[in-house]
Amino acid sequence: MTTQVIVLNGGSSSGKSGIVRCLQAVLPEPWLAASIDSLVEAMPASLQASDAGIEFAAGGGVQVGPAFRELEAAWMEGVAAMARAGAHVIVDDVFLGGAASQGRWQKALGGLDALWVGVRCESAVAAGREVARGDRIRGMAASQAETVHRGVVYDLEVDTTHTQSLDCARTVATRVN
Amino acid sequence: MTTQVIVLNGGSSSGKSGIVRCLQAVLPEPWLAASIDSLVEAMPASLQASDAGIEFAAGGGVQVGPAFRELEAAWMEGVAAMARAGAHVIVDDVFLGGAASQGRWQKALGGLDALWVGVRCESAVAAGREVARGDRIRGMAASQAETVHRGVVYDLEVDTTHTQSLDCARTVATRVN
Amino acid sequence: MTTQVIVLNGGSSSGKSGIVRCLQAVLPEPWLAASIDSLVEAMPASLQASDAGIEFAAGGGVQVGPAFRELEAAWMEGVAAMARAGAHVIVDDVFLGGAASQGRWQKALGGLDALWVGVRCESAVAAGREVARGDRIRGMAASQAETVHRGVVYDLEVDTTHTQSLDCARTVATRVN
Amino acid sequence: MTTQVIVLNGGSSSGKSGIVRCLQAVLPEPWLAASIDSLVEAMPASLQASDAGIEFAAGGGVQVGPAFRELEAAWMEGVAAMARAGAHVIVDDVFLGGAASQGRWQKALGGLDALWVGVRCESAVAAGREVARGDRIRGMAASQAETVHRGVVYDLEVDTTHTQSLDCARTVATRVN
Numbered sequence: 052m053t054t055q056v057i058v059l060n061g062g063s064s065s066g067k068s069g070i071v072r073c074l075q076a077v078l079p080e081p082w083l084a085a086s087i088d089s090l091v092e093a094m095p096a097s098l099q100a101s102d103a104g105i106e107f108a109a110g111g112g113v114q115v116g117p118a119f120r121e122l123e124a125a126w127m128e129g130v131a132a133m134a135r136a137g138a139h140v141i142v143d144d145v146f147l148g149g150a151a152s153q154g155r156w157q158k159a160l161g162g163l164d165a166l167w168v169g170v171r172c173e174s175a176v177a178a179g180r181e182v183a184r185g186d187r188i189r190g191m192a193a194s195q196a197e198t199v200h201r202g203v204v205y206d207l208e209v210d211t212t213h214t215q216s217l218d219c220a221r222t223v224a225t226r227v228n
Numbered sequence: 229m230t231t232q233v234i235v236l237n238g239g240s241s242s243g244k245s246g247i248v249r250c251l252q253a254v255l256p257e258p259w260l261a262a263s264i265d266s267l268v269e270a271m272p273a274s275l276q277a278s279d280a281g282i283e284f285a286a287g288g289g290v291q292v293g294p295a296f297r298e299l300e301a302a303w304m305e306g307v308a309a310m311a312r313a314g315a316h317v318i319v320d321d322v323f324l325g326g327a328a329s330q331g332r333w334q335k336a337l338g339g340l341d342a343l344w345v346g347v348r349c350e351s352a353v354a355a356g357r358e359v360a361r362g363d364r365i366r367g368m369a370a371s372q373a374e375t376v377h378r379g380v381v382y383d384l385e386v387d388t389t390h391t392q393s394l395d396c397a398r399t400v401a402t403r404v405n
Numbered sequence: 406m407t408t409q410v411i412v413l414n415g416g417s418s419s420g421k422s423g424i425v426r427c428l429q430a431v432l433p434e435p436w437l438a439a440s441i442d443s444l445v446e447a448m449p450a451s452l453q454a455s456d457a458g459i460e461f462a463a464g465g466g467v468q469v470g471p472a473f474r475e476l477e478a479a480w481m482e483g484v485a486a487m488a489r490a491g492a493h494v495i496v497d498d499v500f501l502g503g504a505a506s507q508g509r510w511q512k513a514l515g516g517l518d519a520l521w522v523g524v525r526c527e528s529a530v531a532a533g534r535e536v537a538r539g540d541r542i543r544g545m546a547a548s549q550a551e552t553v554h555r556g557v558v559y560d561l562e563v564d565t566t567h568t569q570s571l572d573c574a575r576t577v578a579t580r581v582n
Numbered sequence: 583m584t585t586q587v588i589v590l591n592g593g594s595s596s597g598k599s600g601i602v603r604c605l606q607a608v609l610p611e612p613w614l615a616a617s618i619d620s621l622v623e624a625m626p627a628s629l630q631a632s633d634a635g636i637e638f639a640a641g642g643g644v645q646v647g648p649a650f651r652e653l654e655a656a657w658m659e660g661v662a663a664m665a666r667a668g669a670h671v672i673v674d675d676v677f678l679g680g681a682a683s684q685g686r687w688q689k690a691l692g693g694l695d696a697l698w699v700g701v702r703c704e705s706a707v708a709a710g711r712e713v714a715r716g717d718r719i720r721g722m723a724a725s726q727a728e729t730v731h732r733g734v735v736y737d738l739e740v741d742t743t744h745t746q747s748l749d750c751a752r753t754v755a756t757r758v759n
Contacts, residue, residue, distance in 0.1 A: 426627070429625075429626035429627065429628075430626065430627065430628070435625065435626050435628075435629055435634075435635075435649050435652075435653060436626065437624050437625060437653055437656070437657070438624045438625075439624065440624075443620060443623075443624065446620075447614050447615045447616065447617075447620065448606075448612065448614060448615075449606035449607065449612050449613065450603070450606065450607065451606075451607070451612075452612055457612075458612075472612050475612075475668065475669070476612060476614055476669050478667065478668075479614070479664045479665075479667035479668050479669030480614070480664055480669070482663050482664060482666070482667035483660040483661060483663045483664035483667070483669075484660060485663070486659050486660045486662070486663030486664075487656045487657060487659060487660035487663075488656075489659070490655065490656035490659035490660065491652065491655075491656050492652070492653050492656030492657070492660075
């Protein structure tokens with residue numbers, strides 16, 4: 052079977068988007084990126100900081116409201132439809148709900164051949180990268196490093212703590228059919 | 229009937245993305261933005277400047293290749309699926325192919341209630357905005373100002389030459405059911 | 406005498422940075438941009454949202470603290486030194502203190518030939534542009550539209566309410582020696 | 583003596599800007615960032631891609647012309663003036679000319695207490711990061727990794743190949759008086 056969707060899950064500042072760009076560079080076919088960050092940017096500004104949408108609290112916590120969930124569910128259906136229409140898609144998400152988040156994706160991607168990839172990074176290292184990026188609320192990396200993987204089942208896991216994005220991408224690429 | 233998709237078509241620097249953000253601010257429901265610019269950003273870097281992908285020539289011309297067209301077609305299906313799944317979507321595109329581009333969208337959006345909006349701007353004014361933005365190749369605004377509207381049929385047209393984005397958005401909003 | 410520094414002052418979303426890029430395009434010599442926004446970006450993240458640095462309140466108010474003022478004063482000296490060393494410089498600032506802000510610049514620019522330009526925009530129009538930009542806190546444009554000009558003396562004023570950035574830049578350029 | 587300026591020199595994608603942000607976070611006083619990237623952004627668009635300004639060639643080579651050099655020299659004087667006026671400044675530069683580039687900075691910073699820091703990164707690792715960033719011309723990292731350090735004398739060197747930005751910043755911070 053041919054891999055149609057690659058789903059990367061990992062905490063904030065774990066290095067997912069770097070792996071996405073490297074996968075796009077090393078895979079022979081063109082792959083489209085579908086990132087939760089781009090979904091947030093596509094939402095109205097009012098949802099980007101509100102109870103109904105998504106809230107980034109000072110300590111690094113993230114709360115998602117009902118309006119966000121509705122648009123997210125439709126977005127998942129859209130991503131699945133892109134893959135069914137023939138696009139190779141790399142999803143880059145943060146499973147705030149752990150196994151429940153994976154369940155939503157599994158339902159949306161029903162019938163598609165998906166490769167599930169866990170992107171790990173030691174909490175302290177991810178927190179350091181968060182400081183180096185300078186554009187993220189401090190504390191997100193640490194608070195998400197473990198929780199987003201709870202109960203999630205992967206085809207493979209990569210760890211960016213001591214391994215470069217490009218090397219992680221090459222490891223993932225060997226599993227893409 | 230309830231409007232499910234708003235499609236904005238206009239040349240580079242005609243003011244589409246400003247209208248999108250204003251629409252998101254003035255419409256009572258949350259609307260998701262789906263922009264051709266975000267599609268380009270989601271593509272591999274190699275397609276963002278190549279024969280197979282999209283090429284921005286020095287004079288302002290834009291060429292689109294087969295790999296771009298394939299991903300674009302899948303993206304259109306995905307956008308339509310988001311709308312069918314219940315999301316309100318504002319598409320922001322540049323119909324390089326005029327009526328043929330509209331035909332592709334009409335096919336993808338089959339069965340959905342779409343509002344077609346032409347975003348006009350006098351060529352000289354759009355060219356001036358291109359200089360003021362500073363991040364676009366000079367000449368795109370002028371070369372696209374008229375051609376993208378050729379043969380395209382609209383429900384309404386707005387003109388940003390002398391009218392603000394917010395006022396254009398309010399005009400569009402009165403036609404959203 | 407040869408103009409060494411152009412100082413643009415205007416409220417948020419009045420169109421200053423567009424005029425800067427157009428001035429850089431229309432003036433025959435290369436001019437360097439020195440923007441208050443770039444100063445804020447050069448500060449530590451901790452100062453970008455704190456009592457000691459700069460605070461952007463929900464209603465659009467902006468508060469500047471002592472640590473910000475110290476770095477700003479040194480930055481003004483630096484900008485003046487760039488001009489004394491031969492660079493043509495376009496300053497793009499928001500005179501939150503009106504005449505007092507101009508006084509600080511006059512002191513820093515002592516001995517240099519400066520052209521003082523007021524960038525006006527009707528409050529309602531600037532507020533509309535703020536919505537269209539989507540990346541600014543709502544209310545800044547309206548709250549600054551008039552106050553930043555209080556007691557400030559200009560060589561010329563331009564108004565972006567009904568005039569394009571490029572045309573405003575051309576007007577300014579005629580006054581550059 | 584009190585350190586007034588920290589000068590970081592390293593090739594493209596060696597991790598300088600991450601170290602700058604971490605230094606701003608760990609140092610007790612507010613430090614201002616002055617980056618060669620921000621200088622390029624402050625120049626007219628026409629100089630950002632021309633013989634007279636700066637040219638980024640397809641293979642990763644960078645050529646700098648006379649107009650660029652003139653503005654750069656004035657910028658160096660300006661950065662030095664900011665430090666003399668009391669700002670703590672972190673310079674982040676790419677010494678394309680090796681020892682000659684350092685000589686220019688030494689002249690501009692005359693009389694100031696500067697800490698010279700070499701930022702090293704193995705060529706292959708920097709090249710991998712370049713792919714992961716996705717916004718740099720491929721080849722710059724590899725072509726600059728060694729050459730920018732030729733003949734340059736440092737107070738200390740850090741190596742980001744296996745060490746995080748935050749840890750490198752802490753090492754640098756121990757040398758700041």
